[in-house]
Amino acid sequence: MTDDDRPALTMEAVGVRYPGGTVALDGVTLSLAPGEFTAVVGPSGCGKSTLLRLAAGLLAPSAGTVGRATERLGYVFQDPTLLPWRSVRRNVELAGELTGVPARERRDRAEEALRRVGLSHVADALPGTLSGGMRMRVSLARTLTGRPELMLFDEPFGSVDEITRARLGDDLQELFVADGFAGLLVTHSVAEAVYLSQRVLVMADRPGRLVGEVAVPLPYPRLPEVRFSPAFTELTSQVTALLQGGAADRIEVAA
Ligand SMILES: Nc1ncnc2c1ncn2[C@@H]1O[C@H](COP(=O)(O)OP(=O)(O)OP(=O)(O)O)[C@@H](O)[C@H]1O
Numbered sequence: 001m002t003d004d005d006r007p008a009l010t011m012e013a014v015g016v017r018y019p020g021g022t023v024a025l026d027g028v029t030l031s032l033a034p035g036e037f038t039a040v041v042g043p044s045g046c047g048k049s050t051l052l053r054l055a056a057g058l059l060a061p062s063a064g065t066v067g068r069a070t071e072r073l074g075y076v077f078q079d080p081t082l083l084p085w086r087s088v089r090r091n092v093e094l095a096g097e098l099t100g101v102p103a104r105e106r107r108d109r110a111e112e113a114l115r116r117v118g119l120s121h122v123a124d125a126l127p128g129t130l131s132g133g134m135r136m137r138v139s140l141a142r143t144l145t146g147r148p149e150l151m152l153f154d155e156p157f158g159s160v161d162e163i164t165r166a167r168l169g170d171d172l173q174e175l176f177v178a179d180g181f182a183g184l185l186v187t188h189s190v191a192e193a194v195y196l197s198q199r200v201l202v203m204a205d206r207p208g209r210l211v212g213e214v215a216v217p218l219p220y221p222r223l224p225e226v227r228f229s230p231a232f233t234e235l236t237s238q239v240t241a242l243l244q245g246g247a248a249d250r251i252e253v254a255a
Pocket of ligand 1: 018019022023024044045046047048050208
């Protein structure tokens with residue numbers, strides 16, 4: 001979807017040291033192909049959000065370089081961050097308002113995005129009247145109106161129940177398969193990481209760094225049943241082993 005075959009995102013030997021001295025990331029090198037969906041897992045505080053902030057250009061690295069092939073970014077947070085006094089439709093239009101999209105086109109894009117996330121019927125409702133899962137769909141719709149080529153997700157389904165979480169994952173997969181944006185998804189769920197992505201990057205902490213990756217060769221669309229297949233179990237085991245390896249490494253260093 002990008003103009004050329006350049007990676008959608010690259011990081012080369014990236015380090016981040018926050019004021020106060022915390023080394024949030026050290027020596028991170030990665031590359032995301034256009035249209036590639038990659039998940040990131042790691043223990044709390046290992047620098048996953050920092051990685052996304054770097055990817056979005058909201059934070060400059062203290063060392064190394066970050067490159068993006070596109071400025072059409074979407075950023076979805078755990079909190080849907082909707083304005084409570086604006087209708088669902090006007091919340092979705094907000095992204096276009098901020099980037100100067102003409103009113104008519106804004107409305108059209110909002111209508112289309114709401115249809116795609118299955119929320120046309122609540123376009124005039126206020127966010128406070130919706131369930132957590134619906135609010136997250138509104139947030140997704142708002143991001144889609146910018147026609148992103150690189151989507152960044154920071155634990156987007158962390159605050160909804162398990163069943164809603166699985167449905168939202170399937171919706172996200174459908175959008176990804178249709179639009180082919182490159183995606184970087186931070187999640188605490190190993191199963192969600194494997195289910196949604198083509199590759200899982202595993203991080204460890206102190207300092208935050210990549211300790212391994214697992215390719216996920218399962219074809220799309222992935223149906224819920226795939227979670228019970230031996231291939232899926234094998235992949236989640238590999239990711240878990242890498243996560244535990246990172247933790248064991250830390251314990252050894254601490255001792
Ligand atoms: N603005 C900041 N100033 C100072 N330290 C920070 C700042 N933001 C994050 N940190 C520290 O950097 C480290 C990495 O934080 P980050 O939020 O990126 O981790 P995370 O993996 O996303 O955590 P979680 O899984 O709990 O959301 C942590 O030790 C955190 O306390």
